[in-house]
Amino acid sequence: MNELRTILGDVVTRLFTALVSKDLLESAERGEWPAALWQAVEENGLTLPLVPESKGGAGGTWGDAFVVIRAAGRHAVPLPLAETIVGSWLLSGAGLDAPSGPLTIAPARRADTLRLARAGAGWRLSGSAARVPWGGAAHHVVVVAEAEGRPMVALAARGAAVTRDQNLAREPRDTLVFDGSPVVAAAPAARGVPASAVWLYGALARSAQIAGGLDYLLRQASQYATERRQFGKPIGSFQVIQQNLAVLAGHTAAADTAAANAFRAADRGDAAFEIAAAKVRVGEAAGVGASIAHQTHGAIGFTYEHALQFVTRRLWSWRAEFGGEGDWAVELGRAVAERGADALWPHLTAR
């Protein structure tokens, strides 16, 4: 990791540690928009890592974005930060300006299709997209849709109609309905960006968030095991707890590696293989990790009072968002089968 990235990591960790308190998470769960947190994140230049400096961004790489998104996951940051990072990248790749303020991306489900059609000098958007992260709170929605035979990126104002919903962690997951609404701007997507880019890069973002969440679980559970005493000694001195936490450490390390590898591939270009592998590996780690962290914490970890649940509930939702392990495993498996057995090793080592 280069030095700048280390500094970036320190900045986000300090910022989130200071601002993402238990009170803030609870108020966000009650539906309050954490405006001060958003402002601090934006002022620190964390929202546009992949937008060129000439366009007001940080001019960074997916590797930089990984640091920010992973930290956001680790601290359960209740903002569409990952979505803004992906959305602004899509916009700038299409030569469009990224507006300030929170962005979201749509469609978030593979079953939903949004239609973009030319209308005079501009474009209109129609269709409905469910489970859009912060669909109601984000100022703009970045949509990727196929139009006139090619993937287009469109910047739309909040949908004509918003139906509020939420995920397990009470993060907004809203349904947006576009009824031939005019978009702010639209342009062909950057070369290599597929029509399924929101699905693909949404999965990429979630993989980093989950990796961050697992890092929290590992540290928190290890810490708790050294503090909590039963039978006259810290529970972490029992081999059975040690073995469980070692398993959690393995999944955490694998999740981190898989996610980081996918972000690195995104910097190189075609990252479909690595993103699919990451979402599968990280999603599996999320389930095992949440289970071990809870088992280690006993009953206290099962309470709303204890902060553990802010992360475990997110992991249970995030692993299913933008495709669960099953979806991505099928996609990956089909691609592998199509290339054939003899191509597997050469393919792996060429990535």
Added chain:
Amino acid sequence: MQTFRFALGELPPAAEALRAEVREFLRRELGDAPPVLRAHSWGGFDRAFSRKMGARGWIAMTWPKRYGGHERSALERYVVLEEMLAAGAPVSAHWIADRQSGPLLLRFGTEAQREKFLPVIARGELSFAIGMSEPDSGSDLASLRTRAERVAGGYRVNGTKVWTSNAHLADYMIATFRTHHDPARKHEGLTQFLVDTKLPGITMSPIIDLAGSHHFNMVVFEDAFVPEDMRVGEEGAGWKQVTTELAFERSGPERYLSSFALLLELIRAVSKDPGERAAATVGRLVAHLATLRQMSLSVALMLEAGENPNLEAAVVKDVGTTFEQEVPEVVHALLGIEPTIDSGSDLQQVLGFLMQRAPSFSLRGGTREILRGIIARGLGLR
């Protein structure tokens, strides 16, 4: 708590350039070796193959030239290893010497020992076994009892080693004996020796594994004389040397590729028309495999950079062997075909071989429980 670091990195162009050369060599050498043979992975013993590897300069790659080495980078060596294992090449005749015994001598051996043994190992002409475990000393390695008593000009050895893989084929073994006994300090008093497997006073008998194969041995020492100049390192330094030696072997590609031949046969079997279930199964295994390769590579890069990734290496071995053991289970769950010995399809035979081999993956070179204890220590739990 210590933090785990699996920083990603790229293999240097020189290492990648080597890959093509190794693949071409393997294509020629292995030809149409049947999958079940390739599934033996680093268990296949073939002296002729090892000599060819030596001639290519692919043994002792990182050692100094004055000892017959080639002074290439650890990453070039890594590429050769992973290509060998992915192809299922029979590397066993030089594997132990290249991975453990040679590096041990480089580090702790005398100049005379290095000059005598290393060039021959580098040529692929000297095969080593490891004599560590004893009937009453498995995971509790410090409780070793085989005695090496000082006598004129050397040591007289009495005791028994077990699970000594390929000792019946090897020329030498690096054995750890007790030279001093103090029940209060059992980690002290252990010493390592170079033992000629043909020495008088050594009796070997096979220990047949559950599949009926002979690779393990029981090695009994009865007043076997080991000359003084065959001692490796100082008397009593054995424990430190052994733990260093074990760390050499934790994170390599051999810790996640043992079932690779089965994954290939699975893909071959379903690739024409993978249903959703088969595709999901293959995809999941490949996701694990791809991640493990990056983790293992990351440790190799850290080693090359002079760091000390002991904890990361333990994690790779634990996660890697878990994966290797899962592959036969997953294939069984998906296809429900019968595992066979030498009948049926390639897939059935590879499944049969690896199903019976898999229990050893999390035993050899330190059990899963011991490894997880090491990881837990890194987490600050002990």
